[in-house]
Amino acid sequence: MLKVKLTRNEGVLITKPENKLYESGFTGSFGFVLYYGDRKEFVTDFRYKKQVQEQCKDFDIKMVNKTYRIFEYIKDLNLDTLYIEKSHVTVDFLENLSEISGISNFKSIDQVISNSRMIKSDIEIAKMRKAQSIADDAFDHILTFIKEGVTEREIAAELEYHMVRNGASGKSFNTIVASGLRSSMPHGVATDKKVEKGDFITMDFGCVYQGYCSDMTRTIVLGKASDRQKEIYNTVLKAQLKAFDLMKAGAKCSDIDSLARDVIESSGYGEYFGHGLGHGVGLEVHETPYLSKESEDVLKSGMVVTNEPGIYINDFGGVRIEDIIYIKDSGYDILSRSTKELIEL
Ligand SMILES: [Mn+2]
Structure with a gap:
């Protein structure tokens, strides 16, 4: 439940699916969390009548059949200030809300919710462990599936099918399978390209389990790795392992990024590592905090972040290694368990 003190004339309207789920447990498509005074209401329509009673037990339920009806309802509450997700609502939504409700003072609730979502409870961590273990199992499986002539798309589909068969509600983002020269694209989603002997194959994937995302x-390498492939792989691995030295509560996220980046730069590959080291994961696959040069975030106990350095060389190929890490009061747990030794299939 949101930690924001509301005065008598203030309310909060939450519309973003992940935030609604976080606040209320609701998984449907149409619905709003509405707080005002000491009231907690969930507003939805007829289709979710049964579901909302089961999922939003702490809430008073209100039924509407159109979005503008909730704006009319808010008008009757005589609020003068409404907190909304400024980074999520559309201009259209806001204009209608303002016009119908008569409210003109809107404040952002985004940061309050994202700060709260950054720190995971034990229940959330348990779901994330499960989401990641489903992904790790899919990785074990895919090693038995990949062979010369199989397409990237087939590999992606097989990963996704395996995860859903094992309890995931879906993928947490478009599965990346980038092989050969395509592996130089950090976000090369799977194509009809067939994997060939000597290819790097980068697979970046994850699933959703009870709302929570995994990411790995x-x-x-298909076949024997060349010396250059081994050198690049081992440089990325060294950088990834080095970053763990600072994976603890109190560490500055920008310092962790630097630690890994220094390893890659001192090996002469600095210009080929063009993205940040990692990001928070939770109900969304990318959320605060961010591990990058510019980040002002500091790690805290309860956060879950990725550690994913990479080297991408246009006319050669690329490597990325990514784990997902739970920061504890002291130390950390790596939620992903798959080996990071170079696999030559
Ligand atoms: Mn990631």
Whole structure:
């Protein structure tokens, strides 16, 4: 439940699906969380009558059949200030809300919710462990599936099918399978390209389990790795392992990024590592905090972040290795368990 003190004339309207789920447990498509005074209401329509009673037990339920009806309802509450998700609502939504409700003072609730979502409870961590273990199991499986002539798309589909068969509600983002020269694209989603002997194959994938996302990346070589492939792989691995030195509560996220980046730069590959080291994961696959040069975030106990350095060389190929890490009061747990030794399939 949101930690924001509301005066008598203030309310909060939450519309973003992940935030609604976080606040209320509701998984349907149409619905709003509405707080005002000491009231907690969930507003939805006829289709979710049964579901909302089961999922939103702490809420008073209100039924409407159109979005503008909730704006009319808010008008009758005589609020003068409404907190909304400024980073989520559309201009259209806001204009209608303002016009119908008569409210003109809107404040942002985004940061309050994202700060709260950054720190995971034990229940959330348990769901994330499960989401990640489903992904790790899919990785084990895919190693038995990949062979010369199989397409990237088939590999992606097989990963996704395996995860859904094992309890995931879906993928947490478009599965990346980038092989050969395509592996130089950090976000090369799967194509009809067939994997060939000597290819790097980078697979970046994850699933959703009870709303929570997993995220992992492994790069393998089909056949024997060349010396240059081994050198690049081992440089990324060294950088990834180095970053763990600072994976603890109190560490500055920008310092963790630097730690890994220094390893890659001192090996002469600095210009080929063009993205940040990692990001928070939870109900969304990318959320605060961010591990990058510019980040002002500081790690705290309860956060879950990725550690995913990479090297991408246009006319050669690329490597990324990504784990997902739970920061504890002291130390950390790595939620992903798949090996990081270079696999030559
Ligand atoms: Mn990631």
